[in-house]
Amino acid sequence: MENDMTTLISRRSLNEQLELPPILEVDAANLPEFWADYAQRHQVAFHVVQMHENRARTGKLWPATNIIDELLARYETLEGQPRKLGDSTSGGYGKAQAVAIEMGKSSIPDFPFERFVAVVTQSLPEGKLDDLRACNVEIDREARSAVEAMKRADHLAAEGRFHNTKQYWNPANSAGYHRVAKHIATTLPELSVMAIGVGSGGGCSGIMPVLTEAFRDRAQQLCRVAVIVEDGKSVGGVRDETALEPGSLKWRSPNIDDVRVVGEKRSILFSSALWRERGIVGGESTGFAGEGAMLEVQRLVSMGIDPQYRAKDGRLHVCILSMDTRDPYRLNFNKHGIYWQ
16 A cells, blocks of 8 residues: 555645636626625626536535545555545535545545545435435434534544544645635736635635735735624524634634625525526525625725725725535525526
């Protein structure tokens, strides 16, 4: 195995195999009605990073591949560990890990991992459960909350059921987004506002510091916004303040400038409005980040400090991530009277 692992480490990593996601500019008319008028009046350019455009159909493939890359780089220290990986997840990460494992099996000789175990809550939507089953993910559905799922994942790992990837504490999660962050900085050199919903914290802790460094010597300021959910709620894997307590990824200050709190209804209305833009089919968390981003723009304009953030073209360039598609959330959208073929 030692020779095989030496060859493996010198190969192109799983994370490096991923193609950079497209970044689309949304016609302001395709924002929700209130924000459409607001964006046109205040010259807001709205951009969406299509993170879900990959084999897993979720942006979580970026941290998932990097976490496996990091495990492989220190494989010798994992001797005797289970050949299954596992973790608590709201669905997308589990699906991404299943795809990452298949990528490893097909491209790396003697790839050591066989399957992923997703520790999920009893309330996980059926659409997400169907996605996990379709990817041959083993599902443990005993936990009643996100925090309980984290504890159960630790318990099952201690019993030897799987090797816990500990995404909420794993710096390889954050590092998995670095290529995307550099891509955003290159594609949007006059970026004004970056808004990211906080699930594991990997997106904020991975992307925001890279953008900060990339734009350090720029006269134009950058506003970095974390978006979290109303207390006791969940939106597409994004967590509320209570559920954010566990975990150690550094998504808070100094990596962000503000926090916005958004609920499910506004998230769904924003997401469904964006579907009018060709190529955008984002799920709940897409609209969630979008609403948070526009609330922050409104704050900057209301305070009269928006000129500090405007690009040379006079516009405020706003960017969010579209982490997954609408398909796993059909029932949630239907609940709000929103349907599609």
